[in-house]
Amino acid sequence: MREEGAKLDLPPELAQGWQRLVERLAGLDSLMVAFSGGVDSSLLLAAARRVLGDRVQAGICLGALTPPWEAARARSLAAHLGVTLHEMDACELDDPDIVRNDPQRCYHCKRLRLGRLKELADQLGLAAVAEGSQADDAMDFRPGERAVQELGLISPLAEAGLGKAEVRALSRALGLPTAELPAAACLASRVPWGTELSQEALERIGKAEHGLRELLPGNLRVRDHFPVARLELAPEDLARALDESLRERIVQAVKAAGYDYAALDMEGYRMGGGQKTPQEG
Numbered sequence: 422m423r424e425e426g427a428k429l430d431l432p433p434e435l436a437q438g439w440q441r442l443v444e445r446l447a448g449l450d451s452l453m454v455a456f457s458g459g460v461d462s463s464l465l466l467a468a469a470r471r472v473l474g475d476r477v478q479a480g481i482c483l484g485a486l487t488p489p490w491e492a493a494r495a496r497s498l499a500a501h502l503g504v505t506l507h508e509m510d511a512c513e514l515d516d517p518d519i520v521r522n523d524p525q526r527c528y529h530c531k532r533l534r535l536g537r538l539k540e541l542a543d544q545l546g547l548a549a550v551a552e553g554s555q556a557d558d559a560m561d562f563r564p565g566e567r568a569v570q571e572l573g574l575i576s577p578l579a580e581a582g583l584g585k586a587e588v589r590a591l592s593r594a595l596g597l598p599t600a601e602l603p604a605a606a607c608l609a610s611r612v613p614w615g616t617e618l619s620q621e622a623l624e625r626i627g628k629a630e631h632g633l634r635e636l637l638p639g640n641l642r643v644r645d646h647f648p649v650a651r652l653e654l655a656p657e658d659l660a661r662a663l664d665e666s667l668r669e670r671i672v673q674a675v676k677a678a679g680y681d682y683a684a685l686d687m688e689g690y691r692m693g694g695g696q697k698t699p700q701e702g
């Protein structure tokens with residue numbers, strides 16, 4: 422283990438979690454990190470780089486479900502960390518189980534993406550594949566976790582008992598630009614369950630969100646009810662969105678993406694606002 426590279430000046434309670442993570446990673450000969458450029462996988466990759474050095478590589482599966490800005494961020498961060506990033510085409514829309522868009526979509530998608538990364542890791546002779554689930558994820562509806570278990574992947578953040586708050590705190594300690602990044606999800610999460618996924622729908626969602634992110638600083642989602650776009654905005658952006666000049670620009674951005682109508686959801690942004698879990702009915 423690269424002892425010096427793994428040392429951080431942390432408060433005791435955070436230091437314990439960091440040490441557990443370091444020890445878990447130090448027990449690996451080599452590693453492939455399933456990387457998205459988000460908060461969790463970025464911390465995992467940064468920690469693995471400190472502990473394993475050149476014995477860690479990263480892989481990302483890109484496809485129609487991946488927001489284009491996430492791919493660019495992942496490339497930039499991997500380069501910043503000095504880690505080799507392998508890019509693969511996920512081809513999710515070739516899988517009818519994913520296109521069907523039912524509550525098990527995440528399982529099928531993770532099985533596809535992580536399965537391809539595991540195959541690549543085997544080809545490269547890497548000993549293990551790690552993904553970025555953290556301890557708080559166990560409290561959410563996450564059917565994709567079954568794919569992680571079936572493929573024999575490891576989840577070092579969760580194993581170290583690190584929740585979202587600890588992940589962000591450690592990211593700040595490491596100086597990662599992802600420390601304050603809002604929660605993210607794939608573009609398919611904007612489409613109601615039971616509505617089949619299509620390249621056209623995912624592209625208009627991505628285009629609309631890209632346009633809105635240039636206008637609004639807070640977290641947001643474009644929920645696809647074509648020809649209507651239901652906009653979920655951060656609470657601090659709801660009032661701003663009704664300002665006459667900004668409202669017109671929001672409408673223009675949404676219509677430029679291919680929608681006929683822009684509807685503002687007065688409940689604002691909330692996780693899972695586009696889909697209900699089976700428990701919610």
